Amino acid sequence: MPRNARLIGLDPGQKIIGLALSDVLLMLASPYGSLKRGRLAANAAEIAAIAAKEGAGGLVVGLPLGLDGSFGPAAQAAKDWGMAVAAAAGLPVAMWDERLSSAAVNRMMIEADLTRAKRARAVDAAAAAYMLQAALDATRPPAPDYPDD
Template sequence: MAVVDLIDLPAIAPPNTPLVGLDLGEKTIGVAVSDATRMVASPLGLIRKTKFTDDAKALFKLMESRRASGIVIGLPVNMDGTEGTRCQSNRAFARNLLRLREDLPIAFWDERMSTMAVNRMLVGEADMTRARRADVVDKMAAAWILQGALDRLRNL
């Protein structure tokens, strides 16, 4: 399977199975998961990046434990709508995942401002210190990304 358009994901991923959302950072991968009805996204955890194969193994293990059937990866599009090197890196990550699991449906979601929005929420509403935010921001950003995609799918 190839990377699919987000609106095609529900037809490809088996019904009543969760989706996983990813926020790909330089050092970590934030992971979130939806419920089986794909209504609500929740932060799940962090994968500390090492080698790609180890990162993929950890991701697949998380997916299997939740019976997740597809992935939504945040795409850090520039504010002017262009794609820079981070977008290329995220697309390459998806291609590499597909080399390991050809049957895995993967879609992208524009993640502009997700980390900033999460940081603002963690400071303003949760009153978290900078050190504590560093531990949760990537998985919260993954949940923000996945929730945005779920909301879009619900409003088709």
């Protein structure tokens, strides 16, 4: 991936694709928006346009593993979709476990007292950001352990 390139996080749902964007230091993920899920070529073109506009050099696609970590039909469909979108958009892709990301985001939004309508509009992008942040956190080298003086 090019230096100072961002990552785009994708949370592919049945009807909506949540989008998130990292900063150039790959430290922080932020909700970016959502796309209506449609034809693969059209979605890949939209994602490629966002990547070009925002300076993104790769994708992280949410992989809906089973609660026990199993790789079922939904995970296979997400993997196939993510690989096809990445190939069509000309970007490298990594798959990342997104179990319970939507549930966690919904819980946080309920605790923040957002109405159901506001949650519905924001949950897809927020879930993508939650998943992308987990990937960024897991791939960052650990902080040095300084001895106490």
